[in-house]
Amino acid sequence: MADIIIKNGYILTMDPSLENIKNGVVVIEDGRIADVCENTEETADTVIDAQGNVVMPGFVNTHTHAGMTLFRGYADDLALSDWLENHIWPAEAELTASDVYAGTRLACLEMVKSGTIAFADMYFFMEEVGKVVESSGLRAALSYGMIELWDEEKGKTELKKGKAFVNEWNGKAGGRISAMYGPHAPNTCSKEFLMKVREQATVDNAKIHIHVLETEAELNQMKEQYGMCSVNMLDSIDFFGPDVLAAHCVWLSDGDMDILRNNNVNISHNPVSNMKLASGIAPVTKLLDRGANVCLGTDGCASNNNLGMFEEMKAAALLQKVDTMDPMALPARQVLEMATVNGAKALDINSGMIRNGYNADVIIVDMNKAHLSPLYDVPSHLVYSAGSSDVRTTIVNGKVLMDDYRVICMDEQNVIDEGRDAAEELISRVDAKK
Numbered sequence: 001m002a003d004i005i006i007k008n009g010y011i012l013t014m015d016p017s018l019e020n021i022k023n024g025v026v027v028i029e030d031g032r033i034a035d036v037c038e039n040t041e042e043t044a045d046t047v048i049d050a051q052g053n054v055v056m057p058g059f060v061n062t063h064t065h066a067g068m069t070l071f072r073g074y075a076d077d078l079a080l081s082d083w084l085e086n087h088i089w090p091a092e093a094e095l096t097a098s099d100v101y102a103g104t105r106l107a108c109l110e111m112v113k114s115g116t117i118a119f120a121d122m123y124f125f126m127e128e129v130g131k132v133v134e135s136s137g138l139r140a141a142l143s144y145g146m147i148e149l150w151d152e153e154k155g156k157t158e159l160k161k162g163k164a165f166v167n168e169w170n171g172k173a174g175g176r177i178s179a180m181y182g183p184h185a186p187n188t189c190s191k192e193f194l195m196k197v198r199e200q201a202t203v204d205n206a207k208i209h210i211h212v213l214e215t216e217a218e219l220n221q222m223k224e225q226y227g228m229c230s231v232n233m234l235d236s237i238d239f240f241g242p243d244v245l246a247a248h249c250v251w252l253s254d255g256d257m258d259i260l261r262n263n264n265v266n267i268s269h270n271p272v273s274n275m276k277l278a279s280g281i282a283p284v285t286k287l288l289d290r291g292a293n294v295c296l297g298t299d300g301c302a303s304n305n306n307l308g309m310f311e312e313m314k315a316a317a318l319l320q321k322v323d324t325m326d327p328m329a330l331p332a333r334q335v336l337e338m339a340t341v342n343g344a345k346a347l348d349i350n351s352g353m354i355r356n357g358y359n360a361d362v363i364i365v366d367m368n369k370a371h372l373s374p375l376y377d378v379p380s381h382l383v384y385s386a387g388s389s390d391v392r393t394t395i396v397n398g399k400v401l402m403d404d405y406r407v408i409c410m411d412e413q414n415v416i417d418e419g420r421d422a423a424e425e426l427i428s429r430v431d432a433k434k
Ligand SMILES: C[C@H]1O[C@@H](n2cnc3c(O)ncnc32)[C@H](O)[C@@H]1O
Pocket: 065, 080, 084, 088, 089, 092, 122, 123, 124, 145, 184, 211, 214, 273, 299, 300, 303
């Protein structure tokens, strides 16, 4: 007997070797997808009727700062350096562990409700983030955000904290959590520090999550300081490899793209954040044409201002079309791959496809809605018209986290109330310091 059977749904497999099934069945057993077929004789403890729904792999958000939900709408309409240095960093100086706990719970609630099954996070008080991920049932690749600012002593303590987190949390929650090193960016961490991080990550067999060439200001700073851009500098210290997740990568030259591709670096594209902070447009189609693994992220809630992957997919597609002046650029199917298959590859998890043996990280999207009718093409609707609130059911590791719009893995109202209270107290502490 299986654990869960989802029947009568349109199965969007995202598996190049398995066609979509118009009216199919997904069988889930022991946290894995046990069968994907047209019919089954199998019985299960839980049977979900997905008539009129799409059954698909859940989304992988490859770049966020979950705890920043507490700063949603706090400092809008600013350029990155002003936003970060004059608003966000002073506010983050007042953050406590319980703030990050409350903010991350709010983030995980939003992610469960909007169909995200895994996320890559870089922030502070990461033990709190680990606890929330563990209890929420989600998957995550977590990193402590190390900001060294050319201070050798600070660098030592930052690396110590990063290492302690990796050593304690890698593989936790039955393997749902992986721990990465999170050096913030090449313009906030020295070359010497980044070399140490690279070395330590290799020793610990841990991956690295870093912001790269997000803004033109970073490009100019790097050229002034090193006579070369961030990608060339990182390449000169053999930083890159398939274990690196580089967020943003907006200001890339053709040569930089070749370096990233040749080193199999995973690139997290964050179109909404890049538009909101006016950072620029990442050359996504050029990277994909080169065969690079480009995935999708939201960035934190202070620069987005939500964690919805439907919105991110639409923004990614539209931005490439207008940038290249080519309406055929980044079609719906390709952007769906970025949000599922490519994201799973970046985090090295067996998710992102509805395939036998893969993790049962599955979402059910309700297509019986005015804005999704009529239905000619499923990828088209998912990218151009569906939204977060169309996700009906979210399953991670074979466990139902949201069932028919009802969140099971946490007390929704309590998470919202505690997030709001934590934000209010945090901002009054920040204001008192002004
Ligand atoms: C972990 C630190 O990273 C900061 N942060 C959040 N969003 C961005 C971004 O788009 N670029 C650079 N740094 C960012 C966050 O506030 C933490 O201080």
